[in-house]
Amino acid sequence: MKLNNSLRTRTSTLFYLAATASLLAKVGQAVNHANFKTCEQSAFARRHRLFADTMAKKVAEPNSKNTKSSSSSSADGSTHPASSPYSVIDSSVHLDGHTVTASVQHEQAQVPLHFEIAFLKSGTVRVRVQEVDPLVPRYSEAHKHILRDEGSSLPYASPDDIKMATEAVNGLVTHTVSYVNGSSAFSVRMTENPWTLEYLVNGKPTMQLNTSGLFHFEHLRQKPADGDLDNVDGGWEETFKNWTDHKRRGPESFGLDINFYGFEHVYGIPEHTSPLSLKDTRGGGEGAYDQPYRIYNLDVFNYQLDSPMAIYGSLPFMLAHNAEATVGVFWVNSSETWVDVTRKLNRGGFKQQSVVNTHWFSESGTMDVFLLPGPSTADVYRQYSEISEQTPMPREFALGYHQCRWNYEDQEDVLAVSAKFHEHSIPYDVIWLDVEYTVGKRYFTWDYDKFPNPLGMQQELARNGHKLVTISDPHIMVDNDYRIWKEGNENGYFIKNIGGLGNYEASCWPGVSSWVDFLDPAASKWMGAQYGLDKFPESTTDMFVWNDMNEPAVFDGPEHTMDKALIQHGGWEHRDVHNLYGMTQQRSTFEGLLAREPVAMRPFLLSRSFYAGSQRYGAIWTGDNTASWGYLRASIPMLLSNNIAGMHFSGADVGGFFGNPDPELLTRWFQLGAWYPFFRGHAHFNTERREPWIFGEPYVSYIRNAIRERYRLLPHWYTLFREASLTGMPLIRPMWMEFPAEPDLFAEQDTFMVGSSIMVAAITKPDTSIPVDVLFPGEEPWYDMHTHVAYPAQLTTQFVVDLANTLVFARGGSIIPTREQQRQSSAYMKSDPFTLYVYVDQAGFAAGKLYIDDGETYDYQSGAFIERELTFLGSKLISRASPLTKNTSAHQTFVQKMSGINVERVAVVGLAIAHNVAEAVVVENGTTRTVNVSHSHSSKIVATDTVSNNSPCIVICNPAVFIGGDWEISF
């Protein structure tokens, strides 16, 4: 929502104002790097990098190398000839069911580590490392919060399908564990001395562990007596600015190199502002960073573009892709983590392959990493879905347009803005309230001076088909007259001070606050229950939630967040679970909303912070961006990276949070934002108003068209969510994901796919006279969705795009469902008919899907949905139920409810048949009828008024076939 300032925090203490005044002075300036740690300022990260440097030096000086060389650990000599000090203890390797276990130890520190390497059904390999006998327990519960079913019932492979073979060549013992699953042959090759592990898919090496020798696991140890020289740099204590972090358990970090053999590109591990294809992080090359990608959720004021710095959320999931394969890595740990990326590119080299080296290191906990072998992208997401729950079906209204501002002043303002949308016939679904609706930032209260009748306001909005979202942050004002604080305090629901005694108190919006410990199931449940209609005064079921500042943001804490040594539920330090904080708040809110109605309705909530698992609970956005072209452009790789990592339902503030967009920038941002999975306009209180109509004509028409295009395509978006919920496939996708064998697309990020059928070429620069190049990939033609002009594949075309227009293309071979009738909100489109756009490929073929359910309940889980598979070939369009359709009573009831909702139009674009079709034949329910066909078409079928007939377009008028039934239309 916003940065660390609050002139408007009217209840704030003088202390607080003083603490933030210096920050406030920097509005419009770049991030203050000094507030956030570099790798060198984080002791464990510094240690792992130093270790990596030492190992690299050993490689460079082969004479000083350990005699136990690992240089031939890979069959084709692909690995790096580094030598790791970790080796398997003799005779400790066993295959036990689906899991291979081994004991490993450092050549000097004789502290045994327990390794578990297990195959899952889909071929995923899970590698876990834990101390055999730690001095005190290490945190090992991250997976409970992150994995499907708390990780309790992962589908491991059948032991019968797993074989292990051991061979010894020149004293080097290698174990090969093979797993055959259908047509894919997976195998893991593990060397003993030193320990390395290599994943081969169909005989080809892909992911390699410890082949650079960077595996390092700091065992727990006694604190050296006073006066002893502590040889672990920053192991027991480190200082950053004014904060000293005392580590009661001492050094406990671990790191591992994961090398992607044969790859040049890696992606994912959001949230950063880096390009889509991740950059090198060890300096050197052009544009390379000198810092690793950091995974540590932080409220970064005025975050900077093109940087590996950590920001609000994170998701440690990485993909590597080359023209043959896609593989993934999922690092399950909730402490501060860094990832270094370096490359060795060997383009055209003989036998040598390109390698992307990644080096991961986490501060605490245990190692738990999943290797997803692909080999196709769809395979990777199937494998990912097996271990991690995917985005569920959202509440349908949440896909519409959201209007937000910090702050809509009062009730009158809210209703006036809403009325303006109607006046300008611009659809929208949700209007938002930022922190100012409360009494002094006491969440779950209303400032009745400004909102004298919240209930009436919500009813008025609801009557017009709109929802309200109110903000609710995790910091609770310390005030004994404030019910929430009082209850939380009495029940011990707040995070505790270092040492575990007393509530942690620090500054945030309300002034002195405490933070709900969502790791405590009782606290989580209690907080969630506050969203109950009986608890949140004057709330309705049309009101939803925004969880902000949940990194958590702490105005006077180290790096604007919590001290790592604070104590959370179970006695764990905040350090162990920091990255879970936002997600556990989302979970609490989600469960609270789920429970507030007798029949569970799908919750909607937005969070700023997120982590692996957040996709289960709602949408996120990219935080406090700025009204500039750079931030508009950067939003694309940021959202693509989120989608790659499974955080599908995400968006960026349209228009930019800080600053004032000019009309051109605002228009372009709406035109792009209409293709964000989460589509919301938002603005800082210091900015001028910029609702869609503010700049007048022609901009209001352009913006109206952009928003209407979103609404037209809601059936497509909803169907994409269905696909994502089942397969884990991203909603918006990098070009390479749809065209995996076209290396020119591997780093493309101005153009992206919405599902598999729509390509959006974003206009990311000002000046409409500057042409935009678009490469049309694949083999099938592309159709401009506004003009129907066709463009052949493998051609780069230049477009001069005036502000009225955008570049959106349908892929030949796809069928895209729309609803062309415009309404004021998605709620009022529910009974409207559908239009089906058929964009044929060269063979005259096209296929697509349409998924419909009630958009709000969980009845779809018992079959209350319509899912159609649409195919077109020759001159016939066929609608068939998807294989997932089951004729349950819930299904029948839903179909009954939908009766009368028809297809009002089929538009077939690009079919090169010259004959003058005048009629089409509709076969439905055993009856046959004819309907009109028109060839030229009016503005009716497209969003903008510009229609060209460059491509043949046949429009079957009003076939009136039931959307949920089997039928055929031919001509």
Added chain:
Amino acid sequence: MHLCRISLVSIAALSHAAQAQSTPSAVRGVDPQWAAKYVANSKGTFVCLDGSAEIPFGRVNDDYCDCPDGSDEPGTSACNNGSFYCQNHGHIPARIPSLRVNDGVCDPQCCDGSDEWGTGLCADVCEDVGRQHRQKTDAQRGAETRGARRRAELAEEAQGMRLGKEREWAEKTEALKRVEAELAAAETEKLALEESQRAVAESRRESQRQALYDEHLPELIALRRHVSAELHRWRAHRGSLVLLLRSVRASHNPEFNDQAVAQAISAYAEFVDTHSDAESAALAHANEAAADRHERERLIDEGGSKQDDVDYEACRKALDSLESERRAVEDDVSTLVALLDELRAGYNKNYHDLAVKAAVGGLGELELVREKDLAELATLAENVGIDGVRMRAAEAQSKIAAVLSDSAGDGDGESAQEADGDGESAQEAGGESLDQQVADARTLFWDLQSEKNTLSSAVSNLRELLDKDLGPGDIYLPLSGKCFSLDAGEYTYEVCLLDRATQISNKDKSRQSLGSFSGFGELSATAKDYAVHKYLQGTKCWNGPHRSLTASFTCAEEIAVLAVTEPEKCEYHARMTGPFACPVDDQDTGLEQDQGQAQEQKAKSIPPMTDAAEGQTTEAAARHDEL
């Protein structure tokens, strides 16, 4: 206010049109004015209203959009650009955008529920709505009537006020002229008296100075003579030295190549370069017979020139010039002596260069002469008592300077008076002193000046007010500067009409300026919106713009601040009421009616959905009021 007014007018226009229309169309959703078009023509077809297409009549309202202008689907939502007509029997007919047909919302514009014919969700509530509307309209009309009456009263008051103020302005302008004339006379008198006072003071100072001159002239003459005597002796020395060196330069034997000699010659050359007349003066001096010279010099020393000793100032001048010359000549002498001294110490005594030896010898002689001269001068000084003379002359000088500096305070009556306090010349014959007269003249002048300023500012303030745009019929004249406020909880907002707007903290009573009146709103480049007042350039916001407030008035009898909001940071909006926002009574002249007609025309020309949208806004606004 305008939104409200326009929509009222347009609804009235619509209602009027409906009454004038013939029968409603049989086709659903058709505006009666187009009813004739919605009948199957002889070909059994329908022609889109924009003429762009012709379709079988059966495809009208078949829930499929055929006409680009949306005209074939007046009764469905199939065309995104169409509109739907609600007859609303018992209320006012309305047009709504097609997108609201069968969307499941009972649109307030369509009280007859006809827009939801497909969903059947909405009952016909037009009778109730119509009655309420009429009641509301009546109430509003009542309020408007009362407001208009108050407005008329204000206008009348304003008229009276303008007459009064104009009269006041004329009177004060007259008075100002009078005062200005008196002021001019008083000033002349004051200046004349001040001049006399200055002259008296001046002559007094003059006589004091002259007395001092007379008293101290003899000392000055003694000093001058003594310095003159010194000067003549040093001049002689310098002449002798120059001649010695001149002869060395002219007559030395360069063959000896004596460094000391060469050095002396070059140093002398340098001296001559900077004292071009030194040699000629020396020669003239040498050529004059010593006795003649001594006599001449004695005369000069003792008597001086007549002019020099005739008065104090001339003598002072001569003395200054003599002292300055003496210092210069003394400097020259010591330069040349040093030069010859060096030659004497350094020349090669083995070379027999006569010119050099002569010079060295000459120097020795001159040293003797110098001792003699110094002794003589000492005697002279002792005779005259030169140290005492010098001291007295210096004292005299500072006394004179004190008298002169007194004259710098001339014209400053007070200081002059003080100085005169015990002066014998202060009292004039004839009772009142000159100083008293000056004081009286000044008092009169300042009194008149102040009266003039008061009058002048009153006149210009009046003029400014009267020339200001005070709204139609000067309606704001009686209200200008009057303040109205609203307690909004945390703050009280105060708007002083045509003056300023202020935010006052209810906690600590601190005040923030929200701006000063800068003008009225604008309807167009030429037409003002008198129901909108702008206050700009208030206190600057921290890290933001200057605060400003825009007040928008709607019609009511009383002036009041209803609400103040801050939709953008530091830009405040006040919703206010006032009679000046009420329509002008009918008996008023044409202006307002013209506006009404213009609005009616506008209502007719705007696209069908616009008035519905405005109607909606009005309704929405009305509902906000209810909340």
